[in-house]
Amino acid sequence: MGEIELKFILDEASPSEFLARVKASKLAKGSPTTKTLRSIYLDTPEHGLKKAGIALRLRRDGRRWVQTVKTGAELHGGLSQVGEVENPAPGGRACLEAIPDASVREEVLHRINGDPLLPVCETVIKRSASELSLEDGTRAELAVDVGQIHAGERSADLREVEIELLEGSPAGLFEIAHVLFPDGGLRFSRLSKAARGYLLAEEGRIDLPLAPRNAEDVALDAAEIAEHAARNILRECLDQIATNVVVVRKLDDSEGPHQLRIGLRRLRSVFSVYAPVLESPEMARLNDEARWLGQEVGSLRDLDVVANDIVQREAGTHPDEPGLAALSSTLSRQAVEVRQRLRKLLAGARVQAFLIDLARFVETRGWLVPQDFGQTARLATPVTELAGQALGKRWKKVGKRARKLNTLTVEQRHKLRKELKKLRYAVEFFASLFASKRVDPFLKRLKKLQTVFGDLNDAATVKAMLTGAEAPGAGDPAAQRATGWVIGASQTRAEHGWAGAKALWRDLEETRPFWK
Structure with a gap:
C-alpha cells in the first residue's frame, strides 16, 4: 500500500x-x-x-x-x-x-x-x-x-x-x-x-542546515525518456529555488539571492530546452512567473555585487581613497532596504502560489494537455535524441551571435552573453549522458568565455547603478570621485578581458561538439 x-x-x-x-x-x-x-x-x-x-x-x-x-x-x-x-x-x-x-x-x-x-x-x-x-x-x-x-x-x-x-x-x-x-x-x-x-x-538537530543551495548535478540515464529526465531536472530546480527562498528570507548571506536567481534561470532554461515535450499553457505561465521573480531578486543581487565585490575590491586595493569606503557603505545600506522589500515579497502570496504551482507541475505531470494527441509520443522521445537536438540548437544560436565578434555592439554582446549562459545550462543538464573526457574540455572553454562576458555585464551594471540623478552620493564630491574611479576600473577590467575574447571564442569553436 x-x-x-x-x-x-x-x-x-x-x-x-x-x-x-x-x-x-x-x-x-x-x-x-x-x-x-x-x-x-x-x-x-x-x-x-x-x-x-x-x-x-x-x-x-x-x-x-x-x-x-x-x-x-x-x-x-x-x-x-x-x-x-x-x-x-x-x-x-x-x-x-x-x-x-x-x-x-x-x-x-x-x-x-x-x-x-x-x-x-x-x-x-x-x-x-x-x-x-x-x-x-x-x-x-x-x-x-x-x-x-x-x-x-x-x-x-x-x-x-x-x-x-x-x-x-x-x-x-x-x-x-x-x-x-x-x-x-x-x-x-x-x-x-x-x-x-x-x-x-x-x-543533534532535526533539519538540514539553512544555507545557500547551489545547483546539483542530475545523473540522467541514457535509456530513459525525455519526460522522466525533465522531471528529475525540474525537481532539482524546484529544490534549489524553494530552499533559497527561505535562505533569503531568513539569512543575510549575499550568496542566497545569487543562488536563487541561478535557480530561476536554470528553471527557465529547462523549460526552453525541454519545450518540445513540455510545451503547455501552464509551462508558459510558470516561465513568466519565474522571469518576474528573477527580476525582483536580480535587483538585490546586482546591489550585492556592486557593493560587496566591485566597490569593496577597489576600496581594499586603494585605502587612500576614502570615498570608496563611503560609497560601499551607502550601497550596502541600499542593499539592506532592498533585501527587506524582497523578503516581504518572498513571504507573500504570489511567490507562495508560484512555488505550490511549480511543485504541482513537476510532481503531477502538469505539462499534460488533454487535447494534444501527439504529446504522448513526444514525451516518450529518448532523452539522448532530445539532448543532441537541444545542444545543436543552442550551439547554432551562439555561433550566429558570435559572428564578427570584434564588431559587436554593447547590445549584441549582451545578447551573446545570454546565449552562452543558455548553452552552458543545457550542457550541464545533459552532461551525464556523455563521456566526461569529451564534455569537460568544451565546458572549461565555455566558462572562460563566460567570464569575459561576466566582466562586461558587471561594468554595464556599475555604470547604470552609479550614474543618474538617483545615484548614491550624487551631491558628495568624494563619492562622485569614487564613482568615477569604480566605473573606470570596471570598464578597464572588462575591456582588458574583451581583448582576448576572440582567441577564447576560437578555442571554443575549435573544440569538437561532444554531442555529435
Missing part, C-alpha cells in the same frame, strides 16, 4: 491560528479529532535499515500498537510518496514475521541479518486531524502535528502539517494547500519524521 502526502513545516503561524483557518476554509467535515501518538523507530546498531531506505516504526495509537514498514520513500517539493505496510504489534514489540507483504518481510529480515533491533529515536506528537474534501471528489486527511522528537538525551520541537491523499488525484493536495496557505509563509518539509529522528541521534 502506498502513502501520498504533502508536508509542510508550520513556522509562520501557531497551530491554533492554522486550525482556525482550516475551519474557515469550509473544506473540513466536522470538528478535528485530537490524539497523542507515540512512535518508536527501530534499527540495527549499524543502521542497516536506514541504509536500505527502510523505516521500521512502532506506534501507539490509543490502546493499540501498530508496526509499520516504510520503503521507497521519495520527498520532492513537499510531496512525499512512500510504500507502507502495517500490522498489529501486541505489547509494542516488533514482530517481523508478521509483516504481511512477503517481499518487504524478506528484505527487512535480510537487512537486519540477525542483528538486534534498537530504538533510534522516539516521537511524541499531539495530532489534530480533519478530513478535507474538494468539489472534484478529492478527499484528504489533514494532520497538524505538534510535539517532540527524542533521541537518547537529545530532544527537539516539531510542528508539521501533513495533507494525506485518501481519494482522488495528488494534484488535489496542492489545491488544498492553496486554500489553507493563502497569504504566504509556507515552507515545504524536506525530511520525514524518521529522517529527522536519525539526524537528531547522529548530529
Whole structure:
C-alpha cells in the first residue's frame, strides 16, 4: 500500500491560528479529532535499515500498537510518496514475521541479518486531524502535528502539517494547500519524521542546515525518456529555488539571492530546452512567473555585487581613497532596504502560489494537455535524441551571435552573453549522458568565455547603478570621485578581458561538439 502526502513545516503561524483557518476554509467535515501518538523507530546498531531506505516504526495509537514498514520513500517539493505496510504489534514489540507483504518481510529480515533491533529515536506528537474534501471528489486527511522528537538525551520541537491523499488525484493536495496557505509563509518539509529522528541521534538537530543551495548535478540515464529526465531536472530546480527562498528570507548571506536567481534561470532554461515535450499553457505561465521573480531578486543581487565585490575590491586595493569606503557603505545600506522589500515579497502570496504551482507541475505531470494527441509520443522521445537536438540548437544560436565578434555592439554582446549562459545550462543538464573526457574540455572553454562576458555585464551594471540623478552620493564630491574611479576600473577590467575574447571564442569553436 502506498502513502501520498504533502508536508509542510508550520513556522509562520501557531497551530491554533492554522486550525482556525482550516475551519474557515469550509473544506473540513466536522470538528478535528485530537490524539497523542507515540512512535518508536527501530534499527540495527549499524543502521542497516536506514541504509536500505527502510523505516521500521512502532506506534501507539490509543490502546493499540501498530508496526509499520516504510520503503521507497521519495520527498520532492513537499510531496512525499512512500510504500507502507502495517500490522498489529501486541505489547509494542516488533514482530517481523508478521509483516504481511512477503517481499518487504524478506528484505527487512535480510537487512537486519540477525542483528538486534534498537530504538533510534522516539516521537511524541499531539495530532489534530480533519478530513478535507474538494468539489472534484478529492478527499484528504489533514494532520497538524505538534510535539517532540527524542533521541537518547537529545530532544527537539516539531510542528508539521501533513495533507494525506485518501481519494482522488495528488494534484488535489496542492489545491488544498492553496486554500489553507493563502497569504504566504509556507515552507515545504524536506525530511520525514524518521529522517529527522536519525539526524537528531547522529548530529543533534532535526533539519538540514539553512544555507545557500547551489545547483546539483542530475545523473540522467541514457535509456530513459525525455519526460522522466525533465522531471528529475525540474525537481532539482524546484529544490534549489524553494530552499533559497527561505535562505533569503531568513539569512543575510549575499550568496542566497545569487543562488536563487541561478535557480530561476536554470528553471527557465529547462523549460526552453525541454519545450518540445513540455510545451503547455501552464509551462508558459510558470516561465513568466519565474522571469518576474528573477527580476525582483536580480535587483538585490546586482546591489550585492556592486557593493560587496566591485566597490569593496577597489576600496581594499586603494585605502587612500576614502570615498570608496563611503560609497560601499551607502550601497550596502541600499542593499539592506532592498533585501527587506524582497523578503516581504518572498513571504507573500504570489511567490507562495508560484512555488505550490511549480511543485504541482513537476510532481503531477502538469505539462499534460488533454487535447494534444501527439504529446504522448513526444514525451516518450529518448532523452539522448532530445539532448543532441537541444545542444545543436543552442550551439547554432551562439555561433550566429558570435559572428564578427570584434564588431559587436554593447547590445549584441549582451545578447551573446545570454546565449552562452543558455548553452552552458543545457550542457550541464545533459552532461551525464556523455563521456566526461569529451564534455569537460568544451565546458572549461565555455566558462572562460563566460567570464569575459561576466566582466562586461558587471561594468554595464556599475555604470547604470552609479550614474543618474538617483545615484548614491550624487551631491558628495568624494563619492562622485569614487564613482568615477569604480566605473573606470570596471570598464578597464572588462575591456582588458574583451581583448582576448576572440582567441577564447576560437578555442571554443575549435573544440569538437561532444554531442555529435
